[in-house]
Amino acid sequence: xxxxxxxxxxxxxxxxxxxxxxxxxxxxxxxxxxxxxxxxxxxxxxxxxxxxxxxxxxxxxxxxxxxxxxxxxxxxxxxxxxxxxxxxxxxxxxxxxxxxxxxxxxxxxxxxxxxxxxxxxxxxxxxxxxxxxxxxxxxxxxxxxxxxxxxxxxxxxxxxxxxxxxxxxxxx
Numbered sequence: 592x593x594x595x596x597x598x599x600x601x602x603x604x605x606x607x608x609x610x611x612x613x614x615x616x617x618x619x620x621x622x623x624x625x626x627x628x629x630x631x632x633x634x635x636x637x638x639x640x641x642x643x644x645x646x647x648x649x650x651x652x653x654x655x656x657x658x659x660x661x662x663x664x665x666x667x668x669x670x671x672x673x674x675x676x677x678x679x680x681x682x683x684x685x686x687x688x689x690x691x692x693x694x695x696x697x698x699x700x701x702x703x704x705x706x707x708x709x710x711x712x713x714x715x716x717x718x719x720x721x722x723x724x725x726x727x728x729x730x731x732x733x734x735x736x737x738x739x740x741x742x743x744x745x746x747x748x749x750x751x752x753x754x755x756x757x758x759x760x761x762x763x
Contacts, residue, residue, distance in 0.1 A: 620686045627693050631708075634691040637684035638717055644680055647720070647748055651675050652685070654692050661731065662699040669729040670702070673754040674713065676722040677746055683717055702728045706738035714742050721745050727756045735759040 618637040619625070628634035654672040661668050672692070695705060706726030714722045723741035745751055 618684055618687070620690060621684055625686065625690055627696070628690060629694070629697075631691060631694045631698055631712075634694045635687065636691055636713070636716060637687040638681040639684055641678045641680055641682050644678075647677060647746055649675055649677055649749060649751065650682060651752075652683075652688060654689075657692055657695065657726075659695040659705050660697065660699040662701055665699065666731075668702065668731060670706075671727040671729075671756050672706070672709070673725045673727070673756060674709070674722070675724075675751070675754070676713070676717070677720040677749050679718055679720050681717055683713060702726060702736045703738050707740045710740040710742075721749065725754045725756065727759075730759065 618639065619635050620637055652672075652674040654670075654674075657670045657672045658667050659670075660666065674688075692709070698705070700708070706724055709726075710722060710724035713719075713724075719742075721742055721744075723739070723745075726738040728736045728738065
C-alpha cells in the first residue's frame with residue numbers, strides 16, 4: 592500500500608498495515624533471545640491484542656512436561672497442565688507463557704498452590720471472559736493429585752472440549 596507507514600524495527604509491520612491490521616505490539620520475548628526467569632514472580636508475561644476480539648472462541652495450551660519442586664523434600668514434581676481460556680481484549684503470547692511455566696522448575700510449591708496460582712495470575716493479568724486450568728500431577732508417594740480451577744461458569748455458547756488427559760494409568 593503506497594504511503595503506508597513502515598517501521599524497520601518490527602518485522603512484518605508493513606505487510607500487516609497493508610492489510611488494514613494494527614501494528615505489531617511490542618513484546619519482551621517474541622522474536623528475540625530470552626532466558627528462563629529466576630522465579631515465577633520474576634517472569635514477565637506478554638499480552639497482545641486479541642485478533643478476533645468480539646468472537647467467542649477457546650484457546651488451549653498444554654504443558655505435558657511441567658515441573659516444580661516439592662516444598663518439603665525439594666524433589667521434582669511433574670505434571671501435565673492444560674490451560675483453556677476464552678479471550679476478551681487480549682491473548683497471552685505463547686513464548687512468554689512457556690518461559691513463565693519454565694520458571695517453576697526451581698520453585699517449591701504444593702500442587703494446589705502451583706496450579707491455582709498459575710490460573711489466578713493469568714486471569715488477573717489477561718482478564719479473559721473465562722479461564723480454567725487442569726493440573727494432572729504424576730504420583731508422589733504412590734498417589735496422583737489432580738487440581739482444577741476455573742474463573743466461573745464458561746460462556747454459554749463456548750465449545751468446551753474435554754481436557755483430554757486420561758485418569759492416571761501411567762498417563763500414556
